[in-house]
Amino acid sequence: MSTIQATGSHVGPSVPVLPDGLALKYVAEGAANVIWRISFPDRQLTPPPTVIEESSGPTPPPSEVDIGTDIGIHTGKENGSTKTNGADATATATTTDYSNLLLRLRKCLPSSESNLLAYEYLSSVIMPLFPPGVMVGQELAKLPPKLVERANDTLHHLEKSGVRPAHRQHLYLAGDSRPSEQQMEEGYAFLLEDMTPNTSIGEFLLEFKAKWLVQSPNAPNDWKRCRTCALRLRKYSKSIKKGKHAEWRGICPFDLASDDQKRAKNAVRWILQHPRCENEKLVNRVTAALMGCPQLSILKDLQASLDPKGILGADHKSKEFLTAMTLRDCTFYVKVSPTDVQARLGDFDVKSGEAGKSEYWIETERELINEGWYAGTEEGDYPWKAEGLEVVCRV
Template sequence: MLDPSLVSLTYLDEGAANIVYRISASPSASPTRSSHHESYSRTTPPPSEIDTPPIRPSSSNPFPGQLLRLRKDNATAAVLDSHHHFNNRIAPLLPTANLIQQTLVRASSHLIQKCNAGLRSMEKRGARSPQRAGVYLAEGEAFAVLVTDMSSSNSSSDRDAPVEAETESLSVEFKPKWLAQSPNAPSNGTSRRCRTCALRALRESRGPMPGDEKLLSSSSGFCPLKLMEQDRGIVREVGNRIVELNRIRKEDRGWMEETLFAWLYGNALLARLRTLQVVMDPEGVLMGNLESPDFLTAMTMRDCTLFLRIPRDGGPIEARLGDLDLKAASPKKADYWRRVERQLIDDGWYTAIGRGAAVESEERCQLSQ
């Protein structure tokens, strides 16, 4: 079991459902004290216990190449349920090498409480996003997940070393979002925006709202349909935008843009992701069964994040999909999805007419080209 007496956690990032921490050995951990934390992999489900080597103070990270993900106390699925969904619904659909790997572990209530105290301290210092303030980790949650660390690194075996001017690899991330148009969008060539661009335009028109996802405003987004284009210029444009969004240093942008373009163009992983979105939700949120496992899996695939680690030496790019959490089949969530879709249709956000007319400085959707 992970406990403050064994490990120290450093806040790294957070989303709507989880917070990710960098993990290191606690200075107070005894060199001879065994961690013996309970760890559950895909092949050994709970409650089988796996013994691990002792956590030693000399180890900067007792779990090299991994981060710790903890669940927030909101309407998200329990960690055990989400992990089961990942192993049984998500993992069989995609290559193992292209997934952020997950290892289930037990986390003590003391560890969660200490993290929550740290979050409150961050808020007092103004170090936590106001958008995330007031929501903390679920203190009743007994499990956490170790996930693959895809951050920039000095070496593949030491991802906790400081990221200096010259690292062996640089990382970028982005959300592919809806790689195909919504099945419920107006047809017959009348749509001028895809689902992602339509929602972005709606949100841009009203101004930022609490809960809006990062990288979704027109000033920072891109049309996901462009990722699937055969036109090299369009794909290159998207790749350059992704590099820009990830705030890569100017001196690294040239080689990064070329390398990323070569990976993006005709990419099989993105094509597979698009196929899953289409096949598992052929009817859309207005006509489909919003409680079906296939539909919920499609929505998961539309909200995942693609993490890329790009070596400087021209080696192969490591690409892994993350944020593949279980979408809860709740009446509240189903109602939200339907309301959004109806608004996008009825107010002209797909067709760019009426209320949905062009938004100032809007990123052009591929459908309007």
């Protein structure tokens, strides 16, 4: 294994064992995972640094910037084997060039699946839905005994030094067997294709969620807003009632997936944000790339076919419905260079509907219907009530 190709073979004949001699750098974290850049200590191969970003979603993006926090793991190289789905996993990873890979480690969250189960779902359910080249490359790897312990020690150090985000503190990685740590079994990790842009040549990375590309089957017949825009306005209303800042304007998925170039450009401007959105040539180039990529049309068709009944009518334990919910929450990673635009899909966190998630989906859908967020009849004095600012979506 020398590299990970985007959406390559779904299940390999073996699972590589990561060598104990790897050095790791903390990159970023989300609610469920922590991302690390990996290398051998004597050959630190990393791309040029960019701006530090914090991931707000459940899974961190596959590209971030190093913040200079190293941990060396120097207990020798492991040359054992393990079994997964009947296949031998051998320590073939010792010859890998890790400069184009990132390591994703799972946190101790009772509601999250083990990495082995997550990969089995990804390789058997999600990957077959897409042609090669449209997903972020990812592969399962076996963890050596001490790697998670060293990584958790680094997270503790980052907390004490004030580097780790405050809202991420006090939750650590699964797979640490020490009594002083939160304990949850985990023997595997994900190796991810590194989408880090080379800023020295003008590259940058865009990250966004396309969300609901087709209307909710439960929306009323007289709806004026798509599910995503209706929910964003509902979240805004809740935030301002709590005295918190929120944004009520944003990407309309219907515009993004539209065949209308003008509407697609409006969505791209939200994705690019200021000041990039003021560069009309850049807007046109990214719009043309996204309109020409297969991801949007594939996601749109899959969302419609896998969930024809909607949240209020679906069987929340069915593979089809849960896959539709997973696809509604995946992330676009778009690397823009002066000569090219490269799009990948990632962040396919398994949706189970457990731990109260199913009840949350139902409650949210009923709120959107009963409080008028779909129909545009919600009560309250909000910014979009001003003339010319009303949020109206079109298929």
